[in-house]
Amino acid sequence: MTFHQLPSSFLSTALLFMFIFPHCSSVEYDGATIFPTVKQDEKVNLSVYYKSLSDTGAEFISHDLGKVFEKGLTSIVNLRLIPWGKAQIVEPNETIVCEHGEDECYFNVIHACAIKAWPEQLLHFTFIKCLEETSWGPTLDKEKVWRTCCQNLKLSPNLIKDCYDNGTGRWLELIYAAETERLEPPIQFVPWLTLNGDAVGPDYGNFVKYVCEAYSGSHVPEACKEMPKSAKTSAAEKETAILLKQMRPKWNIGW
Ligand SMILES: *[C@@H]1O[C@H](CO)[C@@H](O)[C@H](O)[C@H]1NC(C)=O
Numbered sequence: 191m192t193f194h195q196l197p198s199s200f201l202s203t204a205l206l207f208m209f210i211f212p213h214c215s216s217v218e219y220d221g222a223t224i225f226p227t228v229k230q231d232e233k234v235n236l237s238v239y240y241k242s243l244s245d246t247g248a249e250f251i252s253h254d255l256g257k258v259f260e261k262g263l264t265s266i267v268n269l270r271l272i273p274w275g276k277a278q279i280v281e282p283n284e285t286i287v288c289e290h291g292e293d294e295c296y297f298n299v300i301h302a303c304a305i306k307a308w309p310e311q312l313l314h315f316t317f318i319k320c321l322e323e324t325s326w327g328p329t330l331d332k333e334k335v336w337r338t339c340c341q342n343l344k345l346s347p348n349l350i351k352d353c354y355d356n357g358t359g360r361w362l363e364l365i366y367a368a369e370t371e372r373l374e375p376p377i378q379f380v381p382w383l384t385l386n387g388d389a390v391g392p393d394y395g396n397f398v399k400y401v402c403e404a405y406s407g408s409h410v411p412e413a414c415k416e417m418p419k420s421a422k423t424s425a426a427e428k429e430t431a432i433l434l435k436q437m438r439p440k441w442n443i444g445w
């Protein structure tokens with residue numbers, strides 16, 4: 191069938207559809223997903239500043255942060271992990287000194303290498319979660335810890351080994367140090383979360399709520415639909431309802 195033979199009713203339906211759902215005219219398909227993708231600049235930037243061997247950081251990463259990947263929340267979030275915490279760079283030779291000693295510095299570098307090796311959020315998060323759950327103990331065989339995680343997750347250990355050995359990991363850490371240093375207000379504890387650059391503070395455990403509130407796009411994921419409504423949201427909803435009431439008679443649309 192050629193284009194001009196399409197029934198006109200089909201064309202007008204299609205045009206009407208594009209008018210009502212303008213964002214649907216640019217649906218991107220990525221394999222299984224047939225929903226419109228949220229544009230990169232509409233996503234909420236969630237940054238997690240932490241260090242590898244802090245128990246509050248490990249607790250948060252193992253038990254809470256996984257919510258980013260549940261109920262569609264990941265479709266509206268850019269998750270960034272910044273494994274530096276409150277380490278220090280000491281002269282001479284810019285030696286990195288970590289609060290929990292050399293083991294912590296070592297694992298910070300391994301985390302940085304994982305983020306570089308597997309930029310896909312879920313992949314490096316899963317690996318780092320594995321590390322956080324196992325990198326403990328006084329007689330730690332550090333290399334065995336991350337090699338076991340690689341093995342369990344079927345990830346190649348070579349990228350991590352090279353990144354650590356050739357200095358890329360340390361170089362990445364210095365970049366994370368500079369980024370952490372620029373935080374305003376400065377980091378006070380770990381994990382330290384920011385949403386679109388704004389500090390979340392002590393209530394970081396409720397980060398899903400804050401992500402949902404910070405998101406202003408139209409593709410609201412399941413995770414945000416079941417949030418108990420905050421005072422802020424319901425005030426906004428009231429305003430919207432009033433606006434719609436005012437618009438209705440003017441547009442003469444029967445909703
Ligand atoms: C700093 O680096 C120099 C040259 O590599 C080395 O001789 C010196 O021992 C290092 N100092 C420390 C404190 O590591």
Ligand SMILES: *[C@@H]1O[C@H](CO)[C@@H](O)[C@H](O)[C@H]1NC(C)=O
Nearest residue numbers: 348349350352353356357358
């Ligand atoms: C270090 O190793 C990583 C991982 O294999 C690689 O991507 C990077 O290019 C290497 N860098 C240098 C300076 O050799």
Ligand SMILES: *[C@@H]1O[C@H](CO)[C@@H](O)[C@H](O)[C@H]1NC(C)=O
Nearest residue numbers: 231232233234235268386387
């Ligand atoms: C999120 O981060 C990206 C990349 O750094 C930036 O371009 C974008 O403007 C940020 N979005 C918001 C809402 O701050």
